[in-house]
Amino acid sequence: MSDHASDFVLQAISFDTLEGWKDDDPSGLFEVMRRCRRQISDVKAYRTGSLGLSSEDLLPLLHAAEDFTPSSPSAARAFFERHCRPFLIRRKDGNPGFVTAFYEPDIEVSERPDKVFRFPFYRRPDDLIDLDDANRPAELDNSYAFGRLHDGHIAAYPDRRAIDQGFLEGRGLEIAWAKSKVDVFFVHVQGAARLRYSDGRIGRITYAAKAGHPFSAVGKLLIDRGEIARADISMQTIRAWLARNPEHVDEVLWHNRSYIFFREAMVADPEAGPIAAAKVPLLAGRSLAVDRMIHTFGFPFFIRSESLTHLDDGRPFRRLMLALDTGSAIVGPARGDIFTGSGDMAGERAGTVRNDADFAILIPRGAAGRFA
Template sequence: MSDHASDFVLQAISFDRLKGWEDDDPSSLFEGMRSCHRQITDVKPYRTGSLGLSSEDLLPLLAAAEDFKPSSPASARGFFERHCRPFLIRRKDGNPGFVTAFYEPEIEVSEKPDGLFRFPFYRRPDNLIDLDDGNRPDELDGSYVFGRLRDDGRISAYPDRREIDQGFLEGRGLEIAWAKSKIDVFFVHVQGAARLRYNDGRIGRITYAAKAGHPFSAIGKLLIDRGQIDRDEISMQSIRAWLGRNPERVDEVLWHNRSYIFFREAPVVDPQAGPIAAAKVPLIAGRSLAVDRMIHTFGFPFFIRADSLTHLDHGGPFRRLMLALDTGSAIVGPARGDIFTGSGDLAGERAGTVRNDADFVILIPKAAAGRFD
């Protein structure tokens, strides 16, 4: 484990101590694991997080999943019991883990702008470049992984949300489609993907391609700090309602979040499948987790127990095995996750109010687990 992971420890536990494990049905994870296996072996391995778990550590589990077809929830659980050992992620500051949720919105759009459809989704600009320790300017801290390559060869921070909203990218042909609402565009940026319903009936899909590089700043926290929404009432729905009541303040609030997301068009091969996110495989509704990729490596299973989160499981506590298949600017820390609830308005209603303490247990294939005893 590297120094970056020094604020938490992994505590070995047994499956019979995983409260809720005996009631879970992780059967739907196997198709996702097979997709991860193909991505790792046929395309490229996932980046190794600071915890030190690699795609190579994951491969025995994924290989075993290739031909395994669970006959029951118990047989699906038995597969993981045979191949993995569970470790509780325990933060050294004593605080619990925390989950939120995200979804794939469906937005009405037009191929061309007009008086109604005025707010674009942009492709990645060609002067947005990846940054690393070798080319990052001294004035940008290590959180900046994207920057602007200027005409004179210098590298600087890319314009932020306000500058882009005010027209920095106009006239460059980067628009994928135009939406009716600046607020809708903003929340697609937060979610990182969307289904686009064109006015001729076609369905398209966009997914994350890059970002301008500035840190994510939650507008919900801003509204709490300003006394506009009570902390206990904060949700995507309450934020949208506040913005709808205060149209003259929309720009001021949205521009507080300087982060700006660029998209790429993605094929809609299977309308029932989730969007392809950071792990380059389709997300599984209710079973995909966005994690901090600086710490964790995509493809690993996590058992999430959030007893106060009850509206996703018909009033029962949320206790599910999930796959780490995505990441996000706001997902920072060893026990911080974002649950993918699916696509469309109902999924959005489910996702918008998830803000719950949670236990995070990572399942590590047995050959690698010995390094963490």
């Protein structure tokens, strides 16, 4: 168990007291669950978070879902009621959970740089190594999962500013070039993108690794400076401020020292979501990024936010979701990032999500006894 375990408790509840449960239709999750089962059984189990729930704990639920096709929303809910017990995640500080949202941008790119397309997406460099307790230098915080191995010495990898100023130039790591440094930055925040080339080809990039530095929110920086009111902060208002203040773009973006490297991903089905950390395609509206230091991929979470209404046509957000991704800014036991889909409309939906929310994790009955 990590130190996170002391920050929250799990409170056993019933499905009858799970507000909004009886109105949800989780039928779309079963195909994703089958993909998770194949990933765990045929490729690699997911890393166990500090909560202590493992892929082995999850497999009985996934095996049961393998041959189950719900005939109705109520049949889908009944499946989870048979196989799981819900637990409310209560933070010990008394604060509610919190959700934001992310999406897969569509970005116009070129496979060669020119005067218009000047800002690259980089592959993972060969001098970037994974860090753990065995090889992490004492001067680096435990949060550093990556570092640079150079001449036999391990140190922090150069940050966003150093890379923007040319640290990786000439190494052949560029996947493609975009028109806008701001567009590249927000793809880093989202962790994936669809790339549209001038000849009509569509590519896809997804997260491969990061430089290792902590994520620092540029929105918080602009709030603290009095540039944008806290109540107005969103991806849209941040982009608008940067467009009005081009002379400050570098300074603001470099505040976030974290830097993301990508890998090219197949586009077998352009309608499917990107393949993220759980190695299965994300399902719009049903996929959740969580703190992987605490939670284990593949587990179902019921998220309820009374104030989040624009994703469900004015109704409060109350949905069963699967934990399939993670992110540098997603920290804490009741912190989630909702995947809204791909393209500009998905970005509009995602950009304004900043809402308090209740988190309930559904634990397969075979493991639930450890937490009751």
